[in-house]
Amino acid sequence: MFDALAEKVQSAIEKIGRKGRIDEETLEKGLREIKLALLEADVNYRVVSNFIKDIKEKALGAKVIKGVNPAQQLVKIVHDELVQTLGGEAEKLNLKGKPSVILLIGLQGSGKTTTAAKLANYLKKQGKRVLLTSVDVYRPAAMLQLKKLGDQIGIPVFLEEKEKDAVKIAKDALLKAKDESYDVLVVDTAGRLHIDEELLEEARKIKEEVVPDETLFVIDSMTGQESVNIAKAFDERVGMTGIVLTKMDSDARGGVALSVKGVTGKPIKFAGVGEKIDDFEPFYPDRVASRILGMGDIVSLVEKAQEVIDEKEALSMQEKLLSGEFTLEDFRQQLRMIQRLGPLQQIIRMIPGLSSQKMLKQLEKAIDDKKLKRIEAIINSMTPEERRNHAIINASRKRRIAKGSGTSVKEVDALIKQFVQAKMAMKQMKKMQRKMAKKGGRFPFPFM
Structure with a gap:
């Protein structure tokens, strides 16, 4: 929902932001685009009129904040008005009876x-x-x-x-x-x-x-x-x-x-x-x-993660990742944890920095939930010994795994290569964490 509206609103704000300052003429053009986008989204005309009027008044009356460009300042104003249009504060159920x-x-x-x-x-x-x-x-x-x-x-x-x-x-x-x-x-x-x-x-x-x-x-x-x-x-x-x-x-x-x-x-x-x-x-x-x-919406993402992922399970996975003892068995477990959060496209939309419409279009072409299922199918076709020690997977084993998972040897090769690269990255991260600890700092683990 909101994809077409989001793309047009973001585009209008970006155009205004290219200017050195928010003047009335530039703002009028940008707000006209936002108004048309809202009307095309089937928003009530009176609601749209009030929305645009309030943004214009606040944008022209806003004090210029040092270090904040016009686009950032306008985003803040539009965000606040959107919040009010959508209802302001979230309202909980009012349950007082028994029952x-x-x-x-x-x-x-x-x-x-x-x-x-x-x-x-x-x-x-x-x-x-x-x-x-x-x-x-x-x-x-x-x-x-x-x-x-x-x-x-x-x-x-x-x-x-x-x-x-x-x-x-x-x-x-x-x-x-x-x-x-x-x-x-x-x-x-x-x-x-x-x-x-x-x-x-x-x-x-x-x-x-x-x-x-x-x-x-x-x-x-x-x-x-x-x-x-x-x-x-x-x-x-x-x-x-x-x-x-x-x-x-x-x-x-x-x-x-x-x-x-x-x-x-x-x-x-x-x-x-x-x-x-x-x-x-x-x-x-x-x-x-x-x-x-x-x-983005990092708060909802964290709440979703807390709901579907066990904290002990997540901590155990983090320890394995940073210790270098991470196996394909663990990798499969991590894939399943990710899938519990929901479709990848929904997850991406909640991550700040990845949720702009331009970025989303690029990522959605590259990311597909079906690819995760194919990866899991490849790992499922391995023996427990192969999952624990990927180094023993030779050419004949790869052919057997590919046949058993309905994939190709090329895909099996690519998975093993990506897994090895991920392990190397984890080792580098562990070294950085140790250096930070020696200096009295803290290196936050980014994936959990």
Whole structure:
């Protein structure tokens, strides 16, 4: 998401930065490009107008900071405005009840049912006892889908499949949650292909019955500006406390994310960033703004690493790398650790210095997740002895490994060569670390 917008915004800022100072004429041209980029991204016109107006006022009124070029100064101003447009401070769930109730509302096809499971899974990781329920009495498949998802993540799902009164199901689910001391009840409501009176009235009655701590409107990021208007209509008739954006990993233009806070006044609280249950995260406006401007998102990368990589495992790998005892067995383990973080393209986008659109295009041509799988296949085709001691791998062994992994001898050769070079680099790093230690300094290990 945001790729096309990010490229155009970064390009406009770069053009302004070539000038010695930010004058009104240069700024006007650059802001015109940014404005067109935002409108093409399907951002609400009023939101765009306010955004451009605020940037212009702050850029022309900004004091020149010594040692900071115009582009850097403008990036800071644009970043701050993007953060405000996206919602300002990240807002957490407000769960006070016992049990707390979260009501999910929205149109059919927005991803409510999957979001219910993802949210329940997220809360479970926070140590909460969660109960899921579906009150979609119009689509039996919706109840079955939620039950299947609940089974996958080990979270109970309360269903009354023969009951046709959605309000009664919600009431019964709340009673069960209270009786069995659940911390949170997540209610997945029915949707329609469009807004109608029946849908809004049913959502309103369910809300009155269960009195939710949070009423979250689920929006498909790919549906564009129309979904923002639908969100506004829901808020006016039913009321909501926040928004969940789905399909944030898609090639959608980004207009929904940049418009919805300004139009509804309600914060984006979560974002679905993939198809897997774990692809769900709190929405941080500052981090999203940084990604749009090619500044990376190292905080999210570190949090992801902490979630999927065991600290003891990482430290053990670091010690092996620096001790020179690193084997192809260890190399395979490190590849698997990297793959746990997610697709390489997503990882690169979070690294400052590598996340500008120009750099991303170059790296994405060279980096491919399929290459990692081929490398792992080559190592898997080796014997344990070969993985522990690569020096014994002769020509006949290479042919056997290539055949067993469905690759070529050339690829096997290239892997062994890269592995040897990596070991040599680790030894050099160890020497540098020792020199720094003697001088009383510290050489930080860059990969863990």
